[in-house]
């Protein structure tokens with residue numbers, strides 16, 4: 425293990441420990457901040473597991489998050505909690521698998537639009553079902569789960585997301601995802617089954633998002649599709665991952681911390697203009713830090729991989745990659 | 747030759763809408779051979795390479811690698827069966843280092859390598875194409891020439907029984923050309939079977955055992971280089987059929 429990896433590991437364990445301790449020493453407000461921070465860290469890091477290396481930008485985060493939350497609303501009282509969580513993750517995985525089979529052929533902006541449409545479609549389907557078959561659009565979630573328990577469960581899931589991410593980076597699947605991000609045609613001709621790799625990573629990431637949705641669902645005592653499938657969540661996760669830098673495992677975290685604080689401030693002080701300010705934040709980030717904070721930091725603090733620009737390399741027109 | 751062919755293309759066709767880019771093409775490649783695939787611009791050479799490597803699905807015809815029918819199979823499966831290729835417009839994994847580019851070729855299929863063994867083999871392959879000093883350089887920052895050499899190293903990493911090179915020597919200056927031809931000849935000494943699409947006549951004469959010449963999607967000659975290049979129909983195809 426290099427010094428750099430040791431430092432990152434220590435920092436990660438320290439942050440998680442601090443989060444896990446908030447219920448013991450902090451106020452109710454501190455706990456709700458911890459939940460927000462952990463929730464978005466887990467979501468943005470899970471998002472970057474797939475979208476970071478492949479460059480497939482997904483706006484379906486809230487579709488899977490909402491599936492998890494709704495699993496709790498529907499069967500939360502009937503089944504043991506562990507089983508509810510497993511069911512939520514399993515459903516997220518399955519839906520992603522089915523959707524991925526049709527979606528992952530699309531590239532670029534088409535994929536973005538499809539994933540956004542998917543989240544809206546699922547929201548409409550749930551609304552329709554609840555109104556016509558369940559009797560009312562909203563549901564009450566009465567579970568004996570405290571804020572503190574939510575914090576601890578989220579801490580555990582966040583740790584799992586980071587662990588999976590670290591394993592993924594060392595695996596052949598991780599290599600395949602990076603190859604796909606660079607040039608999918610080359611990946612195919614190297615012998616990589618790119619469709620299988622994309623499906624697996626997309627579904628894994630979706631399962632984690634659904635798990636997060638299930639864990640935070642007891643926070644709302646009342647749940648309806650506009651809450652569970654709020655598209656703003658997908659955009660927030662995207663901005664956070666991009667601000668931090670989706671190319672590194674710890675990147676999204678660097679975006680989550682400042683933006684959770686900023687969004688907290690904005691929604692407290694400008695509740696009526698929140699969406700506009702969200703949009704402005706988005707534009708500013710894409711314009712000012714295209715490679716993310718992690719990219720900026722590593723440029724100034726030295727990179728893990730040596731890469732001086734080729735001394736004699738003329739400006740090389742980049743070949744189109746289908 | 748008495749040995750069984752390694753590649754047998756039979757009645758291969760590909761149409762794009764109304765255009766027939768490859769039209770009933772048949773030829774064989776034997777183990778250890780270098781076959782040149784020639785023809786004027788737009789005659790269907792690259793399309794043929796795409797069909798053999800699985801990048802495109804044939805409209806009709808069969809392609810056999812050894813005993814396996816591979817026509818219409820996905821490219822990753824064809825790569826795992828032992829067909830590696832380079833691209834007419836060079837393609838590298840730009841954000842990854844040269845070493846990682848070669849490791850990408852080593853990572854899949856039977857005999858795949860990972861970890862230390864992969865790094866060692868990748869270094870050896872970079873050395874083979876004369877690029878080991880650039881092992882840690884991101885491939886996107888390389889010069890055009892180095893990118894073509896990296897592509898070759900990556901293709902060799904796939905452990906090909908058959909290597910497809912699409913104008914791999916194009917764009918080289920005379921001294922680079924000499925180097926490139928020497929490298930391909932060295933690969934031939936190692937017994938690697940190749941199909942080369944080339945316009946560079948020096949390269950064709952000094953490398954190819956046999957030439958298949960195409961025009962408008964059809965095969966018009968299949969002979970040793972001198973015989974193929976002096977074939978009247980080939981000469982007419984290259985000079986342009988103004989009278990047609």
Ligand SMILES: Nc1ncnc2c1ncn2[C@@H]1O[C@H](COP(=O)(O)OP(=O)(O)OP(=O)(O)O)[C@@H](O)[C@H]1O
Pocket residue numbers: 762765767785786787788789790791792793794834
């Ligand atoms: N994807 C495609 N869709 C439609 N037409 C295509 C496609 N690819 C190739 N063609 C056409 O098929 C014909 C053969 O093209 P191909 O690229 O195989 O020629 P080539 O022999 O490699 O030529 P060159 O020497 O210029 O590389 C051309 O007329 C080309 O315009």
Ligand SMILES: [Mg+2]
Pocket residue numbers: 791792793834
């Ligand atoms: Mg061509």
